[in-house]
Amino acid sequence: MYTLAIDLGGTKLSAALIGEKHDITQRRELPTPASASPQSLEYALAELTGHYQGKAHRVAVASTGIIANGVLTALNPDNLGGLNHFPLQACLEKLTGLPCLVLNDAQAAAWAEYCLLSDRFRHVTFITVSTGVGGGSVIAGRLLTGPHHFAGHIGHIQADPHGPICGCGRTGCVEAIASGRAIAAGAKHDLRGKDARAIFARAEQGHLQARQLIARSAEAIAQLSASLKALLDTECIVLGGSIGLAPGYREQVEELLTRLPPAFHLPVYPARYRHDAGLMGAALWCEYCAT
Ligand SMILES: [Zn+2]
Missing domain, CATH: 3.30.420.40 (ATPase, nucleotide binding domain)
Structure with missing residues (x-):
């Protein structure tokens, strides 16, 4: 069982496959689209997830902002610009055809x-x-x-x-x-x-x-x-x-x-996890919720 873990930050978008032994492989990174429009984020997510087609069984996302029912919002909407109310979970489920769980990155x-x-x-x-x-x-x-x-x-x-x-x-x-x-x-x-x-x-x-x-x-x-x-x-x-x-x-x-x-x-x-904390935390949380 591989989890495709994704970390959506204000400046970068990272992804990796995380296996049952919690090994992180095939890590990739893209800049978060500077235009911060829903279309540009969807395009970047499609590009990123395309590399993992057929390799994972589920998707776990750690994201900046407040994640309410899979939708991205912010305490200060200026921080997200055009991404406020972006349906992150639905977008990734559509792109990958896999079940997806989204969590705030610090959580x-x-x-x-x-x-x-x-x-x-x-x-x-x-x-x-x-x-x-x-x-x-x-x-x-x-x-x-x-x-x-x-x-x-x-x-x-x-x-x-x-x-x-x-x-x-x-x-x-x-x-x-x-x-x-x-x-x-x-x-x-x-x-x-x-x-x-x-x-x-x-x-x-x-x-x-x-x-x-x-x-x-x-x-x-x-x-x-x-x-x-x-x-x-x-x-x-x-x-x-x-x-x-x-x-x-x-x-x-x-x-x-x-x-x-x-x-x-x-x-x-x-x-201890430093820059892998979001990816690993989302994958571990997904694993915990599935048990
Ligand atoms: Zn404050």
């Missing part, structure tokens, strides 16, 4: 990381800090998706009522303070206009403002982790994303957590 990654830790923990929360901030929680061995498929949009928990306006319309969300986009937006003087990657490089050279911007991000993620422990009694945090996995960042979050009262302490592990 998929949370499930993948949980599967690696399930011999030790039953309550695991995954946080990705990248261009945005997202996540997913597994509680008592069950992935939380929610009645509106909104569970895990933890980047939109408020961190500072006087903070910047977030893309979702709310004020001071964690995402508006901790994400790569927020780190870049907060840069002033000689760092103005630099992206998060450049700011991390300057911080490593000891640049004070760069270090402060990263510390502010790590503080928001540490406080978010503590809030999630209070809410869910999660046993650990798994931190992923390009910022979450940047050298020294996770250690900063962990150190900031130790300054809080002991009830809020919890271990913070690095995500």
